Amino acid sequence: MRAALLAAAVAALCTAAWGSPDLDQRVRAVASQLMCPVCEGRTVADSTSELAAQMRAVIRQRLAQGESEEAVLRYFVDRYGPSVLASPQPAGPGLVLWLAPALLAAGGAGYVVYRFGRRSPWTGSEDGEEDS
């Protein structure tokens, strides 16, 4: 009981301390979701192009006006098309992409447990060898 209370207190402390990121960090977060349309393979956050600088300014202005991150992203998708996104949205074929790593890891781990999980008969002391 006391442990549960302690855990709850720690959790509350964490949530209180979590806080919200400042504007600079929010601009960066949005800008790194967008691809710079004029340069090859760089996000708006990382790009050194003029256009990307303007896009960052627009992001800053819109976030400062109180728009949400999603709304700003939607604004850019409406203007430049979905290819402006730095990663496909998790829908349609993009869902395969987003789920694949988790499926690979879970599938692989599941296979290992299924295949080798049963203890084979072995006679010896319970502790294994420490040495390599």
Added chain:
Amino acid sequence: MTGVGAVSVVAALLACAYAAVASFHGARSGHGRWVESGERALWAAAALLTVCVAALVHALVTRDFRLAYVVRNTSLATPLLYRVSALWGAQAGSLLFWSWLLAVVACAAVSRHRLTHPHLSAWACGVLSATLAFFVFLVVVEKPFQTLPFAPADGRGLNPLLEDPGMVAHPPLLYLGFVGLSVPYAFAVAALVTRRLDGSWVAATRRWAVACWLSLGAGLVVGGWWAYRTLGWGGYWGWDPVENAALVPWLVTTAYLHSAVVEERRGAFAAWNLALVVLAFSTAVLGSFLTRTGLVVSVHSFARSEIGPYFLGFVAVVLLASFALVAWRWEDLRGKPPTDDLVSREGAFLFNNVLFLSFAGAVLLGTLYPLAVQATGGPQVFVGPPYFHAVAGPLGVALLALMGVAVLLPWRRAGAAVLVRFRYPVFAALLAALAAAVFLRRPGVVAGLAAVSFALGAHLRAFHAAGRAGTRAGRGYLRGLLDAFRAQPRRYGGYLVHLGVLVVAVGIVGSHAYVREREVTVRPGEAFAVGRYAFVYGGLEAGATPRADVVRARLELRLEDSVAVLQPVRLVYPRWGQVVSRPAIRSTWREDVYAVLWAFQPDGAATFRVWLNPLVRWVWAGALVAGLGTLLTLWPQRTGPRMFLAVAGWPGAQAGSRDGHRGRAARQVLRALRAGREDRA
């Protein structure tokens, strides 16, 4: 000289084609004469390629502008170092350099193993020669020795971004890693064909695999270091398709290096290791295919050409032939299971393989996804940092945690008593998680630091155990540690690599989660602040180098009482039509101040982008530690009875017990111990 080069390329192609045919025939029929003839032809091909490389380097160094390659990649103003490195500055030259490296590595591998593993080495020689023949064929297609109808007075010069020490080292390191992977691959194929699947090929090629892994890893780190110092976008890793193409084989090789240990210890797992080696080599070839044919949109667009179809054919042949071989020998490969119990070090290695391969698979999928969408008629899409961060974060944390678990678990089987070993590492993890939750507030960071602390605790425990064994044997704590490294360089060197990885992990977490960035436009004399630093802009200053116009800004950086000066520059290369913003970086263990001169007006007003990148130095430092650890694992292992007993804490095994009497006793004890172990198995 250039005529000699052009002829030598064709001769080298013929030589390695003959070497492949002769080696395969000799290996199949068992005629030693054919085998030797094949080996000699491989040596001849290596010699001819050496002549080609020498000819091209000579042309580059002497600025022989009759050659198209020299004109495109050097100029009168190019310094000597970069005239030499122009050899790998563009497609044709880098393919030649690559082929030459492959030839040298192939000769070294064959001559090293021809006596110890004669049956394997004949087949391996054939596989290596065939691979080499393919790359030399590409060189022939690319024509590095193509001449111009007239010699211009000056060349265009190397891409200015490539004139950097980082770019001198980065490509050769990566190439060496890629090329080296063909040695384990060739021996794996040889083992499959000859049905010598007893694992001797793993032992024969372990050092090659470790050396390739080191070279690839060093290449990746140097590439990041170059990008960070040169490209001026504030980061060192952009998840660019070409970076990914080098990362994937490195991840697969990491998996292989771990599972190879299981095979060496237990003699199981042969099929799996073969598949991993084949996969590592295939992804390396696929990666160089993506890089060199410009199929994927990338910042590395300076190496593109029309060799795509050949390359695709080669990738297909490698994949199909290798996996057909594995399938053909499948019945022979199914041995005993790699582990008695999943809760053991072998079990942890299995999960290590799952995680590393999932990581590699996800990175590969993300890199190829845009191609797949376009091939099926979809729109142009990107898969960039958001996706890769979402993948690398959780998998990285899981790998770090697993690293700790693996070190704590014993081989074979863990009883309940093993739980005791977990107490301090778990305590460290909880403490770190709590502190991170209170002060740093990000779930990802909390998880990362907890995993790092746990793994750190586990490794310190292992080092502590070695030190204590030294104390018990009367040799002292430090000597005990040293003994451990000397007796088992692979094991403790590996732990040192892990420690380096932990430092890198802290650096990556810090520099990704806590970047601060500001863009400001200021007039001379004005000040601005980023984080805890104050900046005063002192004005611009114009200059020129032989090839570029330079504008240098003066930024005074103030922190409390200390003052430093940062001078970011903007270089305009007229001949290339290229503008390069070189950042000024002030690096400390806490954070890097990274300032870029972005733009300027005639009245002296300037726009800066300033980043505060925490803990970046930890990434470089950790990588150095990991590299050092890797070198230790390559150190020859002493397997004499004395060292074994010294580690086991056996008093008779101390230094000075060279005399026959004690030595014999030690050997008897060792024999008894070995016999006991075999009984148990």
